[in-house]
Amino acid sequence: MSFEFNKRFDALFWRWAKRRTSAQKTVTLKHRAIYVLPSKAGVCFFVAVILLWLLGTNYENNLVLAASFFLVSLFIVAIIHGFRNLAGLQLTALPARPVFAGEPLELSVRLKARAGTTSGRVSLAADVNRAVVTDVAKDTEEQLALRLATQGRGWFTPERILVQSYYPLGLLRTWSWVRFDVRLLVYPKPLACAQPATIGRDDGERSATQLQGDDFDGFKRYQPGAPLTHIAWKLYARGAGLHIKQYASAELDSVWLDFRAVSGDREARLSALCYLALQWHQAGRTFGLRLLEQQIEPASGQEHLHRVLQALALFELEQEPL
Known part of the structure; x- marks a missing residue:
């Protein structure tokens, strides 16, 4: 039941987020396309802080209250750093080698952090179960290869790429959906046939x-x-x-x-x-x-x-x- 709810929520959220993004070959993450929510660890952390605050209030213990206020401040600072970790991150889709239908297609994506900054523990995934994680150092570029599942022949366009990070403390999930304006070629799946080498020629013509x-x-x-x-x-x-x-x-x-x-x-x-x-x-x-x-x-x-x-x-x- 929980899995079905998550899929439904994800589909509704994507339809809303899609209107806020445009497909480009090079995408720069901006504030309108970056989302921040507590992770599971962050929810547990926040519940513990509330309990700590209630405990300090009930017993009028200033030390416990100070600890709860400090942890709340730490949580707020983590929000800022998590957002800045993805803000300005530039992603560029590179040409991919054609594959046959049914084979995984490798899409290479080049990542570059905002000038003078670093981006830590950034993961990319076309399938949430196959994420690729990297650190983008200051004034450098990193290149990741994403494996995309293919089915039929023709032009293949990845609908969306998930970019996310739990930087810096793992308390917050900062993520964005990226749409690349790129089309990748998929050949038909080769299947052995019973026919011998075919000889074909136009009537009256012999080459x-x-x-x-x-x-x-x-x-x-x-x-x-x-x-x-x-x-x-x-x-x-x-x-x-x-x-x-x-x-x-x-x-x-x-x-x-x-x-x-x-x-x-x-x-x-x-x-x-x-x-x-x-x-x-x-x-x-x-x-x-x-x-x-x-x-x-x-x-x-x-x-x-x-x-x-x-x-x-x-x-x-x-x-x-x-």
Whole structure:
């Protein structure tokens, strides 16, 4: 019951807090977005102070009253220091490497304290059960990596990031919600398919590509995007520069990843094409992509693989660049 109440309260509070913040790539925490409430330890501390004050009043003990007043003053000072610990803290979202759907995505966040100050024991979390804690020293920057759960393909935007601290005494929870104006790419989840390598071509059109055979046929200078498995490392070790091993090849039809050539619903087809793209890239093959009205010409290399996977990720979704 308590857990359900906390979730409901959190959802209501977030809807209210969301109106007070704006999504930005670099967020600076200001007084309107910083909230301070007693922690569990702080509530117990405050109850103990009240009991101490009642005890001193009842027995007219000035020493006990002075101790209770001192503890109240300490609590008030903790409020000020806790608020100043987060005030002015600057958070910047950094680019993240694309992942496949279902894999955790690592979002790097750079933290910088207000000029001339430090921020102690600051924690960031996209999931309250996976917080990352750090200290931001004066005039320095810290970088944290947050793990975000992903589900579907396409652009992924973290809804909110929790920034909180129990500095300095653990009696108060000072926190803020941060929204980053950043979109992170999630590829389709690769799933093995029963189809062999798909051969697709337009009617009346025949394009050829060179697929590697088994017979060695000399060396040539390295070109960006060539498979690393074909680099002649022995020549490189002798100082001859980067060369690629050439093999006798047979001229075959250009290999295409064709959306129409695989079976299943839309997501199953995209997952199968993603799997084939990874397999063919690892084998050093040259291939193209056909997605209904969209087409990517045959090529190879890491950049080409990214273009193909991005096209699969954004198929029939919003396709604006980041």
